[in-house]
Amino acid sequence: MIIEELVILCIQKITTLLFSIAKWASSPDAGQLMAMLLKLLNAKKTIEVGVFTGCLLLLTALSIPDDGKIIAIDDNREAYEIGLLVIQKAGVQHKIDFIESQALPVLDKLLEDHENEGSFDFAFVDADKETYINYHERLMKVLKVGGVVVCDNTLRRGMVALPESAVPEGRKQDRQLILVLKFHTFHWVMGSRSAGV
Numbered sequence: 039m040i041i042e043e044l045v046i047l048c049i050q051k052i053t054t055l056l057f058s059i060a061k062w063a064s065s066p067d068a069g070q071l072m073a074m075l076l077k078l079l080n081a082k083k084t085i086e087v088g089v090f091t092g093c094l095l096l097l098t099a100l101s102i103p104d105d106g107k108i109i110a111i112d113d114n115r116e117a118y119e120i121g122l123l124v125i126q127k128a129g130v131q132h133k134i135d136f137i138e139s140q141a142l143p144v145l146d147k148l149l150e151d152h153e154n155e156g157s158f159d160f161a162f163v164d165a166d167k168e169t170y171i172n173y174h175e176r177l178m179k180v181l182k183v184g185g186v187v188v189c190d191n192t193l194r195r196g197m198v199a200l201p202e203s204a205v206p207e208g209r210k211q212d213r214q215l216i217l218v219l220k221f222h223t224f225h226w227v228m229g230s231r232s233a234g235v
């Protein structure tokens with residue numbers, strides 16, 4: 039775990055030096071939680087939507103077995119290439135299939151091949167919040183039974199738990215999007231239970 043923390047810190051430092059939006063990079067403690075989940079699941083086939091400089095992508099690559107695979111999607115290759123230098127040093131680049139694209143069409147393309155249905159162990163979503171619900175719909179189809187999807191930023195600094203009147207005007211739409219996602223997830227899980235999922 040110490041090595042994983044160090045490499046993430048390494049990417050974070052580089053990100054801070056090079057990008058004004060360095061806060062996008064995920065933190066080591068979020069990474070530790072994800073590493074634990076990946077190991078508990080024994081995850082081998084994973085997908086990440088929203089890579090940026092690859093903090094958690096690297097962590098995923100370090101947490102899955104040598105023949106594991108990650109489909110990593112981001113519409114900005116420039117940021118990925120910064121982290122790629124550390125990923126290469128860590129010797130895990132061979133596990134990563136980076137796709138520079140808007141994420142939704144890539145997920146739709148994956149679903150055109152029926153072999154991808156129910157085949158992924160783990161998915162991580164950390165991209166544009168307004169599309170989370172569309173990602174979620176597709177990811178539910180590619181994940182296997184017992185697979186896990188982790189979505190970043192779903193607490194919105196605690197705002198999802200506040201009454202709407204207490205949420206600043208500029209944050210209301212953002213909070214609403216996450217609440218709809220949670221509602222959707224709840225209904226999906228309840229609906230699937232009857233199907234034995």
Ligand SMILES: C[S@@+](CC[C@H](N)C(=O)[O-])C[C@H]1O[C@@H](n2cnc3c(N)ncnc32)[C@H](O)[C@@H]1O
Pocket residue numbers: 062063064087088089090091092093094095111112113114117139140141142164165166169
């Ligand atoms: C918060 S950052 C991801 C941080 C990253 N998961 C990490 O571990 O540090 C969000 C990323 O999502 C990407 N993104 C946003 N909207 C996207 C979209 N529609 N399709 C693909 N990538 C998108 C951005 O380019 C950005 O790199």
